Structure formats: C-alpha cells, structure tokens
Amino acid sequence: MSRHPNIVILTGAGISAESGVPTFRASDGLWENHRIEDVATPQAFRRNPTLVQTFYDQRRAFLGQVNPNAAHLALARLEAAWKGDFLLVTQNVDDLHDRAGHNQLLHMHGELNSALCTRCGAARPWTGPLLGNPTCPACRQPGGLRPDIVWFGEMPYHMNRIEAALAACDLFVSIGTSGAVYPAAGFVGWARDAEAKTLELNLEPSAGTPMFDEARHGPASVLVPAWVEEVLGSR
Ligand code: NAD
Numbered sequence: 001m002s003r004h005p006n007i008v009i010l011t012g013a014g015i016s017a018e019s020g021v022p023t024f025r026a027s028d029g030l031w032e033n034h035r036i037e038d039v040a041t042p043q044a045f046r047r048n049p050t051l052v053q054t055f056y057d058q059r060r061a062f063l064g065q066v067n068p069n070a071a072h073l074a075l076a077r078l079e080a081a082w083k084g085d086f087l088l089v090t091q092n093v094d095d096l097h098d099r100a101g102h103n104q105l106l107h108m109h110g111e112l113n114s115a116l117c118t119r120c121g122a123a124r125p126w127t128g129p130l131l132g133n134p135t136c137p138a139c140r141q142p143g144g145l146r147p148d149i150v151w152f153g154e155m156p157y158h159m160n161r162i163e164a165a166l167a168a169c170d171l172f173v174s175i176g177t178s179g180a181v182y183p184a185a186g187f188v189g190w191a192r193d194a195e196a197k198t199l200e201l202n203l204e205p206s207a208g209t210p211m212f213d214e215a216r217h218g219p220a221s222v223l224v225p226a227w228v229e230e231v232l233g234s235r
Helices: 042-047 049-065 070-081 096-100 159-167 184-193 220-233
Strands: 007-011 086-090 105-107 110-117 123-125 145-149 171-175 197-202 214-217
Touching: 007 070, 007 159, 007 184, 042 049, 049 110, 049 145, 070 086, 070 096, 070 220, 086 159, 159 184, 171 184, 171 220, 184 197, 197 220, 214 220
Parallel strands: 007 086, 007 171, 086 105, 171 197, 197 214
Antiparallel strands: 110 123, 110 145
8 A cells, every 4th residue: 555545435325314314225125115116216206295295395304404423524624634545435415425525525426505507407405395386596596406316227426537536546444335336336346456455344244245355233323433443553
C-alpha cells in the first residue's frame, strides 16, 4: 500500500438500520410493506403516480424523525482525518451521511431530499411533499416533478466517478449492504481488479461475502467505529 492509501467505501441500507430506517429486504423483500415493483420502477410511477409519490413523500417526511448513528459519525471522522483519497458511495436515499458531514459523498441511487423534473430534467433540493403537482423551481411548469430516486431499470448516478475511484483504490469497504443490487454488488470485483484490499462489515454474511478478503459481522454501530479507530490508529 502507498503511504496514504486511497479508500472507497460503499454503504447500504444496513448502516441506517440502527437510526430507525428500515432496510429493503428486512421483511421478505418488501420495502415498508410495498412490493418493489409497486414503488421502485418507472412502470409503477406511470401506473400509479399517486401511490408512488405518497410512498416517497412519507419516506422524506420520516427523515425528520431519525438521526445519524455512531456508524455514520465514525465515517465522517474518518473522511475528515484521512490524508489519502477518500470517497463514500452510498446506495441510501436518506440524508444521514450528509448530516454526519462529508465532502466526498456520492448518492448513486438518488436522494429523498431532491426532486427531478421530467419536463426540463433539472434536479433541485426538495424537502416537502411532491403529491399535488407542485411547480418545478427550474422551469416553472407544474406536474412534472418526481422523486429523484434511481428506480430499478434506471441508470445509477456518478458511475464514471465511482469506476475511476475504484480503479485507483487501495482499500474497498462495503458496509450494511446485501450485495443483491447491481451494479453496486459488483464494486468488490472492480476493487479486486485494482488489487485493492477488500473488507465487508455487515450484520450477517451477504451474497457477496466470498468475494471479500475479510468479513466482519455484527451491527454497524459497533463494527464501523471500531474499524475507523483501528485505521486511524495505524496511520
Ligand atoms: P438491503 O436492504 O438489501 O440490505 C441491507 C443489509 O444490511 C443486509 O445485508 C442486512 O443484513 C444488513 N444490516 C441490517 N441491519 C444492519 C446493521 N444494524 N448493521 C449492519 N448491517 C445491517 O440494502 P441495500 O443493499 O442497500 O439495497 C437496498 C436498496 O434499497 C438500495 O438501493 C437503497 O437505495 C434502497 N433503500 C434505501 C434505504 C435508505 O436510504 N436508508 C432504506 C431501504 C432501501
């Protein structure tokens, strides 16, 4: 490893679980009692926009009731102290990493606190409801706003930057993700191609566990701060 190793971290719903945000597959593949096909595809939005807008309006409103936990805070400490390149890629659409404090954070699956205009293509910060055809702040047209969430079948954001960071990374760490959703589930393979060390921190073995050099299993609020202290202590 170089003197200041480059770190890429991928997080999933598991890192927010102890903040009180339910994970995706916690309840038999349902997301908050909804089938993925009913709330997380472009077809679902065309079929029943009211249901989909209501679902994400509720998720967005719920963010006001949760806070970053010890795992989010530890990653923010790591970024602030790290001398090498650091990139945090999250699949999460919540704002808990943002609130913990990061400069190098990419939301590859979009954000609850953003609205995307299907008329003009602009994405803008959005904290209120989207139901009721509000006006786009960019083009001033009503009725075109949708949640700025990457649904199944859509292209994740920031893939060029993520691919470049993985190609140059020395250490790849995956935290709280089931390894079931691609392309994120393939990042460990890209990191291995770059001869990076790979570490999984997850509650239980995931679909991707055999791909990692090392896997530690337990709650993120315990594993992540302990790992961060270890890494910062060994500089
Ligand atoms: P997932 O729900 O498929 O898997 C979560 C993983 O976290 C599981 O492997 C589980 O064992 C692990 N886990 C659960 N509690 C944990 C804990 N306390 N500590 C450590 N690990 C824990 O999540 P995913 O892989 O991120 O894929 C789900 C998709 O659904 C993502 O694309 C995401 O956009 C979306 N989603 C996001 C949120 C959020 O923003 N918080 C919540 C639900 C779903």
